[in-house]
Amino acid sequence: MGKTIMTVDDSASVRQMVSFTLKNAGYDVVEAVDGKDGLAKLTGSVSMIITDLNMPNLDGIEFIKQVRAKAQFKFIPIIMLTTESQAGKKQDGKAAGATGWVVKPFKPEQLLAVVQKLLR
Amino acid sequence: MEDSTIQAVVNDAEVASFLARARKEAAPLCVDLSKAVTPREAEFLELGAALQRVAGTVEDIVEQAEFLTGLTSRDALDSFGAELTQELDRMQALLLLAAGAENESALMSIRATLAQLGEQLGSFKRIVKHLHMLGISTRIESARLGADGSGFGTLADDVEKLSVAIGRQSDSISKQSQALDALAATAMEQARHMLESQRRCTDEMGSQVQRNLETLLQLSHMSQELSQALGERIRQAHHNIGQAVSSLQFHDITRQQVEHVEQAMTDLLEMIDEHLAPGRDAAETDLELVAFMAELCAMESRQVRAASDRFVDAVTSFGDRLHGVAAAMDGLADEVALVRQDARVGGGSPRTALQGIEASINNIMQSIREFVAQGEAKGEVMDRVAGTIQEMGAFLEDVEEVGASIELIALNASVKAAHTGDKGKAMGVLAQSIQSLSHAARLQTEAIAKALSGVAASSEVLRTNSARFREEVHVEEALARLGVLVKGLTSIDAETTALFAEVSAAGKAVARDITTLANGLTMHHEVARQLSASAARLDSLQQQAAALAPGGHAGMHSARLESMLGRYTMEIERQIHLGIANADAAAGDSAASAGGEEDPLDGVELF
Structure with missing residues (x-):
């Protein structure tokens, strides 16, 4: 069985493409529509999180902070997948506990390279 | 607002x-x-x-x-080609064994010995003729002596009987010898035919295997090119x-x-x-x-x-x-x-290249079956040759017995002539002739015995080859292995x-x-x-x-x-x-x- 990756994004089409890419590569995928939904669905089986930044209810930065507050998920890789590319925002993400930053649109081989590198 | x-x-x-x-x-x-x-x-x-x-x-x-x-x-194709080559190499070795080239020289030797035997039997016939004449002379001399030559009537009968017996033996040996010669000639013809078949079969196998290996190589190249082309399409x-x-x-x-x-x-x-x-x-x-x-x-x-x-x-x-x-x-x-399309033989052929190889192997298998059938038929002839030679071995004793009988009769004639005294002088001359004849017969029987022994010795080669063919030429096993290969090929062909x-x-x-x-x-x-x-x-x-x-x-x-x-x-x-x-x-x-x-x-x- 493949490792489980959570994709958190308010865009269903982005979640669909992330999920398609990861499942094709043999990963199991859990989808969440925003940070709040992501926290609710976060279980011990999740090995990595790929999250958007701008989302309703709970945005990516706050979501990462809350995930990092849980001892169990203190060190799992969290990648931000967002249209945002400003250095300041990236700094915020890093400060919140993000492991890396990928700007949308992603290419499947790019996303998989990141996932494979971080889940090695 | x-x-x-x-x-x-x-x-x-x-x-x-x-x-x-x-x-x-x-x-x-x-x-x-x-x-x-x-x-x-x-x-x-x-x-x-x-x-x-x-x-x-x-x-x-x-x-x-x-x-x-x-x-x-x-x-996959290299492995198949190697297996095919290995099987056909084995098969060729079996064919060579089945053809038995040494049989021909054994048969030639037998025929040469039989020719000598024929000549010796001719000499034997002359002895029979002399014996017959001596028998008649003994009977005439016995009649001339009247009461004094009464014992010579029995001697004349013995000489007559012996001449008939020798004639019969001689005819039997001659007939057997001719039959054996005919068999040996047939066997030689078959042996030559088999050698030709073996050569043809081997050549055919060699060229077909070569063609098949070339076809496999072409297929392998095609597959490699296809793999590369598909790889590019898949990447696209x-x-x-x-x-x-x-x-x-x-x-x-x-x-x-x-x-x-x-x-x-x-x-x-x-x-x-x-x-x-x-x-x-x-x-x-x-x-x-x-x-x-x-x-x-x-x-x-x-x-x-x-x-x-x-x-x-x-x-x-x-x-x-x-x-x-x-x-x-x-x-x-x-x-x-x-x-x-390219994988079809000769472009527009309805047959695939693999089907072509299958057909070729099936042809080879058929040739091998026919060849083996010839080998078995030849084996039977060889057995008959060997059996005939064995039968002829029995004549040896009879021929030796004839020699001993002539000697006995000659001795008997000398003794009877001596008993008759001066009146039996002519009989003494006859006894002397019978004795000389006995000596000549002795020499001929020895020569015939020697010839028969030579033929018997050659028959051993044939018998050994025949047995070896049956024991060692397990063509069916090899054909079964080829059959498995063909079946594998059929399956690959159907699947592809x-x-x-x-x-x-x-x-x-x-x-x-x-x-x-x-x-x-x-x-x-x-x-x-x-x-x-x-x-x-x-x-x-x-x-x-x-x-x-x-x-x-x-x-x-x-x-x-x-x-x-x-x-x-x-x-x-x-x-x-x-x-x-x-x-x-x-x-x-x-x-x-x-x-x-x-x-x-x-x-x-x-x-």
Whole structure:
């Protein structure tokens, strides 16, 4: 069985493409529509999180902070997948506990390279 | 806010009228903007699902194609060729053994000995004739002696009987010898025929094996070329699917860009209302607000047009990628069909190359069966030859007995002649002759015995070869192994033929389906029309505002517009804002940009 990756994004089409890419590569995928939904669905089986930044209810930065507050998920890789590319925002993400930053649109081989590198 | 309220607040009637109009137009503009892209998500999800189905089908075909090239891979065919060569080498060794070249020399030796035997039997006949004559002379002499020669009548009978017995023996040996010679001649003929067959069979095997190995090599090359060609098509398909995945994310990207315009226009509405509110702060004049509206509408119009272009470009790109996948699968189907055609013997033959090899091996197997049948027939003749020689061995004793009988008769004649005294002198001469004849007979019997022993010795070679053929030439086992090889080949041929057809048909079918899907993409035209209409309304507002405040900010962005830069989330929005990007450049930033060989971690920042 493949490792489980959570994709958190308010865009269903982005979640669909992330999920398609990861499942094709043999990963199991859990989808969440925003940070709040992501926290609710976060279980011990999740090995990595790929999250958007701008989302309703709970945005990516706050979501990462809350995930990092849980001892169990203190060190799992969290990648931000967002249209945002400003250095300041990236700094915020890093400060919140993000492991890396990928700007949308992603290419499947790019996303998989990141996932494979971080889940090695 | 009522128009009358605005008229009361704003001194200039024309400005008041514009602000009232702008307020009325901004709200529905926001609604129209939100209706243009956001509701299209369901269609994007359908396209995403279609892409997943396409990718699934492509993977199934790729799996089949890889299995197909694996079946006819160099390793698989090399291994088959090696096995075939090994089996046929073994078979050739068996054929050589079955042909038994040494049989011919044994048979020649037997025939030479039989020829000598014939001559010796001729001499034996002369002895029989003498014996017969001696018998008659003894009988005449016995009659002349009258009562004194009464004992010689019995001697004459014995001599007569012996001559008859020797004649009979001689005839028997002669008949057996002739029969044996005929058999040996037949066996020699068969042996020669078998040697020729063996040579023909070996040559045929050699040339057919060579041809088969060449065919296998050709197939292996074809398979290798097919594998490379398919690899390229598969890479094309995967690359296009990857690019299509990128294109489908542009709903989210353009939605955000349009939402930012909506937000800016909503904020403008609030700004106008605040400006017109009773007890307003007079820090900003009406014309300053109008001037800001002109530059904001111009900016948002550019953002909307850029979003529209990116959306159109993404959908167009998605269609192009689908066409790319279709072309790759169509090409893959053509490559497979081409190899399927090439894999036929002599181009237009209805037989595949593997079927040609099967037929060739079956021919070889048939030749071997026929050859072995000849070998068995020859073995039977050899057995008969050996059996006949054995039978002739029995004559040896008879011939020796004849020699002893003649000696006994000669001795008896001498004794009887001595008893008769002077009257038996003539009988003594006869006894002397019988004795001489006995000596000659002794020499002949020894020569015949020697010849018969020689023939018997040669028969051992034939008997040994015959036994060895039966014990060692297990052609059926070798044929069974070849049969297994042919069966394997039949199975590979059936499987590859079916797979060639399946992969080719599946490739064509998926290419057709993908083309239909790509040709059905029209939503971007409607989205572009809606966004273009919104941009036109923004342009109209901008022109009206610019006409009322022609100086504006002297070509510079106002501080308020500058402050909006921090609200954007996308680099392309910032570039448009700063005037360093236009709609075309924005479009170029989309998924349409097909990357070549790039580092997959490009654009990724790991902390």
